[in-house]
Amino acid sequence: MNLTRFRYIPIIGTLKNYKKEYFTKDLIAALTVAVVAIPQSMAYALIAGVNPVYGLYTAIISSILGSMFGSSKHLVTGPTNAICLLVAASMRNYMGLDNAYQMLFLMTLLVGALQMLYGIIKLGKVINFVSHSVIVGFTAGAGVLIALGQLNTILSISIKNSAQLPTMEKLYYVLTHISQTNYYALGLGLLTIAIILICKKINKNLPGALIGIVIPILIIVMFGLDQKGVKLTGAIPSSLPPFKMVQFSFDSLNKVFSGAVAISIIGLVEAISISKSIASTSRQKIDANQEFMGQGISNIISSFFQCFPSSGSFTRSAINYYNGAVTRMAAIMSGIVIAIVLLFFAPYAQYIPNPCLAGVILVTAYSLIDQEEIKRIVKLGKFSSDSLAMAITCLATILMPDLDYAIYSGIVISIILYLKDTNKAPVRLFIPILEEDSRISRQELEVIDNKTDLLIIQLEGHLYFGSAFDLEQKLDNLVGKAKLCILKMENVSSLDATAINALKIFIKSVKRYGGETIICGARPKINTILLKANLEKELERDYKFTLSEEEILNSVAITTENERTVLSCEKDNSVVNNFAYHLLQSVTNFNGGNSSNKKTTYLENSSVN
Template sequence: MMATQQLFRWFPILATLNGYDRDTLIRDLLAAAIVTVLLIPQSLAYALLAGLPAEVGLYASMVPLIVYGVFGTSNTLSVGPVAVVSLMSAAALGEVTASGTVGYLSAAAALALLSGVILAVLGALRLGMLANFLSHPVISGFITASALLIALSQFRHLLGVPANGDTAPELMASLWENINAVNNLALITGLGVVLFLYWARAYAAKLLKALGLSSSTADLLSKAAPVLGVLATIALSFWMDFETQQVALVGLIPAGLPSLTMPIISLPLLEALLVPALMIAIIGYVESVSVAKTLAAKRRQRIDTNQELVALGMANVGAGFSGGFPVSGGFSRSVVNDAAGAQTQFASIFTAVGIALAALFLTPFLYYLPKTTLAATIIVAVLSLVDFSILRKTWRFAKADFIAVTLTIAVTLLFGVEHGVACGVGTSLLLFIYRASNPHIAEVGLVEGTEHFRNIHRHKVKTIPEILTFRVDGRLIFSNIGVLEERIYTGLATNSQVKHVILMCSAVNEIDWSALEVLESINANLLDRDIQLHMSEVKGPVMDSLEKSSFLQKLSGGVFLSQYQAFSAVRIS
């Protein structure tokens, strides 16, 4: 029984086989067919965004989907190339391959493999909680800035001009230098697709409902608008012979399936890719698990975050072995997968089969696909990720978060995604350290007529000059005990009548050794001044720790069950 549970934990798809019937199969097949249609243009577009040949996007949408289907705990998450991870991959690969010592395709596969190994190891060690150390506002700021960079990078295809750069200033300067070389046909085609996609988002579902389709079917078909844009521009490109008019086309895409090979990773390549792989792994995981949790909540299902690390890691390992590049859970296609009625992880496996069939038989039809169409598709997709409201929200709620978000956005735009990720991780850690080092400490007094104690600056309370009481809202550890010490001595400096200091510990969950040593020092110092130190409402685990030391024997005052008992006892004395 135990072995079976372990098997089901590592391979969740086995659990879905119980009760897997014909109706579930039909629903999974239908969802897979719809997602396949959506995923083909997305895969091509994001491969080009990563600086890779279009077919690599198809390769990255086969094996990873199958592998995630086997290991993943989400029934609806669809894994494959995504915008932000593709941009991060392009930045990393551009630096690594600049010297010419390693090929771009080989480096891309190696990057996917390294990202996958990092994620799988973290999952095996049950370290899914590490993602919680990344501030969500900071991640939102990074994604917003990355989306703007992606949109800027695609303007060269939209305008039909050569341009390059990894930062917003570089991209804008490069576009401006080539503004006189704009290809009007590429621009009109791309803008037409942009306008159509925005129109489809706003009105397609309403139109389809007016034609008699059900609400769910209309919403689902409206999300397939990018496919219609691709088909229409392929036909237009063939009819008007875009190739002779200098409109860049996707061109020849080799038909066939990826070959399974081990990426060649040398020590210099490993050193160069390790940090980018770690960053891509973290951002990809956070984005993926956020989507998975959101969709699971709708269905009242549970996501195992540690197993998701393993699943996404193995999916990236699969991408590395099949000539792909780093992948993650995609929001748009996962939403479509959910709306299309996917019931189990088999929908992902069926989608991979659909992509494989497309790679075998449909690639000749993609020859005439204009790159401006894919650029328009990317621009519309990523601009939906831009969320400047986070600046207003954090400004109102927490100035520290506002500074962190603003800094992350600015660094990403001005210095590129790698610096942006480093800034995001750094500011998240600094925020964590700042908050851990600055717990809320309130001087409290008695609310008359009750046994409750509240902040003297927020409530009308009763205080006694001889009693000084502080409530600490957080752990007492090495990084913040000095703040409490300073508050106590400041309070004593402004009130010479104090005879008792009470620490209200109702919100203290931990006292570490460094904090204990400082408390012993405070106790001794107060005793020299003929002032007693007391503690109230000490939690069980904290009391257990204190009893293992000699602190309670040295404590000049007492330990009380409630703050009211402590206040009453020392007031009488």
Template sequence: MSRTMSVNPLWLFQIFPWLRWWPRVGRDSLRADLIAGLTGAIIVLPQGVAFAVIAGLPPEYGLYTAMVPAVIAALFGSSWHLVSGPTTAISIVVFGALSVMAEPGTAHYIELALTLTFLTGLFQLAMGVARLGAVVNFISHTVVVGFTAGAAILIASSQIKNFFGVDLPRGAGFAETIWTFAHRLQEINPYVLAVAMVTLLTGILIRRYAPRVPYMIAAMLAGSLVAFLLNHFLGDSRTGIRLLGALPARLPPLSLPDFDPKALSQLAPAALAVAMLGLTEAVSIARAVAARAEQRIDGNQEFIGQGLSNVVGSFFSAYASSGSFNRSGLNYEAGARTPLAAVFASVALGAILLLVAPLMAFLPIASMAAVLFLVAYGLIDFHHIRGILRASKRETAILLTTFLSTLFVQLEFAIYLGVMLSLIFYLLRTSKPNVASVTPDPESPYRPLVARLDLPQCPQVLMVRIDGSLFFGAVNHVEQRLGELAQQFPERRVLVINGRSINFVDIAGAETLVQEARRWRRRGGDLYIYGLKPAAMAILERGHFLDELGRDRVLNNRDEVIRRLYPDLDPEICARCTARIFTECRQGESKVHRLTSAGT
């Protein structure tokens, strides 16, 4: 009985995914998660308000979106550090989709937003249940590194106006923000800059010299103190230091989406677009943070977690949510160890709204900007960027393209572009498998096949190894390479292909093998292949290609091939050959020697 109870069935992990990380919870992790959660709750206050305004909703809806959906996504996702909630990209798409249907901020608009959220969650949940999370594999690590670095720059650039106290246009892109700021340097507010610099330096110093102290909270407290003193002695009208202001002191009220079929069909196309964007954001962010935390991400589980968070959130006055770069990066940097940090952040946010909302009015916006500067810097993976720049020109191109497109085009298109480049380069690599002439290594007792032209070669047999899949995209390269080898060694009449490194063969690949066999037979020789994997053999069998190749020409190993072809070799050439690279060659030499001795 005890043995049965000690085993956690797989289905239990799938239904209750938090059981996977629950053993990590302990006194130290709870303390770290609580600190990270408190920090995240403070940071999300201004962000939630701003994102809701962008989405065309009342400010409090951004805070509602940072509560219940964040808890559901944390418990049902796979990432330890991903924090869900309102995001810039989702807010923009929501406004673009709904503003043509209703007046932003009205009751009808809010109802449409909740319905859109419900449909978005259904699409995401369906994709997770259908096990479509494998699409995450097409987002390469280089794309994630470039996207993360670009997003970090965007986070920092979006806080320039708050850090320096300069009036910049709302919603401006990266280039416009930098250009406008460069022309308004004379407008920098020294008091705002002083508060931001004190916050920034405090965070840097505490993080370096007192790592056990929650440096972000300490930094914001230091900035708040400086702001209070400046406003007290000089007056806020002179300093221009803006504070957060009053917040609504209530928890998310219950809500109900519109289940009218007409409304659902009207919102379905927009919901699908939001669902895809949300999943792309969430999985990309989860992978970016997981790469730094050395954690594995389950794409299917993330899809389910995001879907459930939006479905449930639509009944708690939340609009469409996704993974947040700001909050996830902050969560990791603040020392979070388990998803409980996101739960604590949501609970703390609710407590802040109920209990200490008036005190948050004294938090300077410049201090929050400084903290986000720290978060942005921590998101840039300098180590991997240097490695990519040194290792591969192609990967460097993917990195730079993703990074620059993140800065200068819409965020979601930056990811799509990076993924497309990754796929293109992947196809280029797989379409040109290595086709090398090989020969047994006489220095090894196992005589493995090696690609060394300085070793003895058989004058009648050309042995090649194909390293890669033989599919429609690669057959032209393989045919060209085999033709080059045939011209390089015109005296050889038999081609032996080592198929152990061929991962799979499609119809085009099988037809290529048949054509090569015919070509070598016209030259007076033959083609043999050995070591094919069962899946490749199944294709040859079902397509009747084995009959055209000759079943006695497709064998299991090299020894079988040599025993089969050796009797058909020209004995006169064998008699003059000094290479003797096969065991049969040495056996034949002994026979010749005995016959010669007997004749003498």
């Protein structure tokens, strides 16, 4: 079988090359992931403001489909805290409607369609426009929001229509009704948190979340705490996710569209970031566009099985990889294990206390605040673009009523700050120096206070319309400072019409002051642009822009005197037609020269061509 025919369906290649020895390792990883995924998925469903059973449905379907079609062998797709928070924010105003769940599943379909579209039109690189700092800021803000949103649950303070209230309103209500705290519920929630933290200290592979829920269940059954105000999850259907057509309407589509766009972007950022993080250790090559397709297909099909939007889970993916998963079959099997548990053990889930699920969420929310990464970004500069983008996104996430707008604002701010940083044109100045062994070296200058005979102007980076004004100003300050100006362009990566115009203005200005300009070191791509712009006509010389600085300088003997360059040329029949000779023959008479200290030098016989 020619597997290249199925490169968009990676599971076929996995099954074709699957070996018996892989099964045991994949199964162990799958069981471990399922143990963590069951309580997590139910807890995340509460963040989204929906019944916990929908979290299990999402964990089953998305983990299977995401692994079948995604690029990463170790990524586990399913409910995630950030996505669930976005879902809650997007659906907050609609959860009281009769068709709320239909709108939710329509949003899942739309998210998948958008993600699949991104993959089809090859937008994998566009994900780089969402900076790392924006993601750090968003996840930190999301962690704070998630924690604040669970306070009423862990304290067992009832809030009418809580799913429709912004987090800050819920926080205000909790603080003003703190006397209604149920201390049995609070005790069970704190017990779950303590168990999770203790398990982490003993062994990171221990299923702390599961143990932290099972033990309180035993306590509730033994002491009848459900009769003392401790709220339980309630009955969960003992069945597999049912197939149901998504109900479409333009009115519902309009209501969920903005949230779907934000979720589609953040979901892909999560999936790609996690995949690349694991791939840096596993050495697997990640295809961003294929991962887009995988996440898109997962969400599209999941929407017909009553699932809310999903993405790659860092926690479950890390557990999957570090517990020995060899292939994508491990994530697929984890979904199957969850389905088996739901089918045969769902009746026992009704005893799970909501405060304990809130405890699981609070631990997860705290882990979202990456303190080390925040410190690293701030260390780069408190007012740097990265720090500002992170801080603004974090605050917008916490304070803005619509979370999707917080994401957009972070992305826009990141791009604006990036453009602010790139509107400067790096320009470095050098003069050539002849060493004792006749080698030519360069001395860098910070400023040009006095005139010199030859000045090397090294241009760097992206010279485009955003930096053209800065480039023009810096070059204008150099006009009249040297008889010969060499524009070295080997470090120029891009050049547009506005920047070329700035170069033309400089060349003409130098000519008016009796000097000349030469361009060297242009890469093939930049050379083509310069030729198309007819820049050689401005220079009035016939030579190649691709010549290196060394080829230019090595054709002329250079000496230094009093920390500056003095050039002179003696006409010789063998070099009458030499370009460098014609270019430099008048340099000795330049005002910047010191005629009393000049030494005679000679051009090499080789011509510059």
